[in-house]
């Protein structure tokens with residue numbers, strides 16, 4: 001977002017925004033103005049909820065008001081929000097939450113005993129045995145202990161509950177750790193290495209905290225592989241202008257849907273160790289693995305298995321109840337496992353999160369269910385496993401369907417969605433479409449996405465919101481619409497792309 005030197009008009013990718021239009025008559029009376037407000041907040045962008053989504057919401061209102069369009073509904077394939085796209089909640093998780101919120105239901109014989117046992121455990125860990133009380137800032141101790149048990153079981157490596165920090169979604173955990181890096185040295189900013197394309201929480205937070213973004217490109221020709229030579233190039237170039245301090249890896253990848261092989265993870269850990277980089281392992285999609293031969297390896301496990309000297313590296317890894325088979329985005333539950341921090345820094349970190357009091361206790365209770373699900377023999381086990389597998393196998397099918405369709409459309413190419421919840425296809429735009437975009441004051445992929453939205457009601461996010469190699473154009477779509485809706489969406493997509501290309505041939 002740019003503020004024009006002359007006035008109060010905000011521009012974003014060539015589009016003018018209404019919310020800025022009338023400020024010029026008022027700014028003299030306001031304490032906070034566009035000219036004096038925090039410039040870092042003005043700079044940050046978050047494409048997943050950007051101008052296309054604002055327009056999509058406006059179109060929904062227009063449809064409600066009876067305005068004729070070439071479509072009847074808007075399909076929001078822009079955001080990884082499974083429940084918004086029709087996914088049903090996991091029964092066990094909601095039973096535990098219901099019991100925690102309304103303890104009188106503990107007397108109700110229609111709730112299974114294992115859900116009651118979990119709820120009693122959570123409530124016993126709450127002050128005053130109520131979910132309505134503040135918890136400790138890093139979260140309810142019994143849930144932190146269960147998270148550590150889960151990690152230990154997953155990785156076969158020890159995990160300490162005191163390293164577990166529950167947070168209001170992984171986003172909050174990521175931002176609270178990133179904040180620790182903010183310290184200019186002799187006027188030089190710290191740098192954070194992030195993949196390109198990336199999940200825009202990272203670029204937005206880097207801007208907000210006035211850090212330097214070091215982008216390393218993922219390699220599209222190897223299914224969005226993480227190439228060590230590219231990591232080295234990005235680091236070496238960035239070192240001339242910033243102090244590289246951290247390296248972010250998103251595995252499985254958003255928006256790229258790639259899953260890192262173990263050798264790659266080992267190489268990244270060694271790279272980070274050699275250059276003294278703090279590692280952010282964003283592993284919120286650890287349950288979303290679809291492609292044959294792909295396995296999730298946590299960075300923590302690989303780092304511990306590599307042994308000396310790597311096992312002492314500072315690292316934070318993140319998990320969430322928003323993704324996986326749960327899709328409970330609105331509950332805002334997540335955790336960070338933060339290891340090998342300097343004890344004095346850890347004390348400061350704990351102090352800093354204490355100013356936020358605590359993450360939502362409902363989100364914490366949701367995380368309890370994620371890390372401590374029904375076990376074999378428990379009354380809820382069969383239903384839990386059947387619901388979990390149904391969601392994951394349907395997602396795997398939808399991942400395939402999306403890729404096959406896009407690859408069958410001339411002028412589009414799409415890598416295998418190995419994991420996560422997104423496809424990031426490349427679109428080959430004719431030169432005349434690029435000229436038309438320029439004339440409209442938009443980037444070509446933004447122009448394409450707006451045309452798609454206005455003509456079909458499909459809302460996707462242009463590749464420029466995530467970063468892409470110059471001269472290439474992409475978009476991100478989720479694989480989350482339910483199968484029937486997805487199939488309709490993909491057919492409409494095919495028709496649109498074909499006629500778009502024809503129009504600008």
Ligand SMILES: Cc1ncc(COP(=O)(O)O)c(C=O)c1O
Pocket residue numbers: 080168169170171172199201250254282284319320321322329333334
């Ligand atoms: C890679 C990645 N990390 C973190 C998050 C944030 O998730 P949460 O809802 O837990 O804040 C997302 C959400 O889409 C994501 O894709």
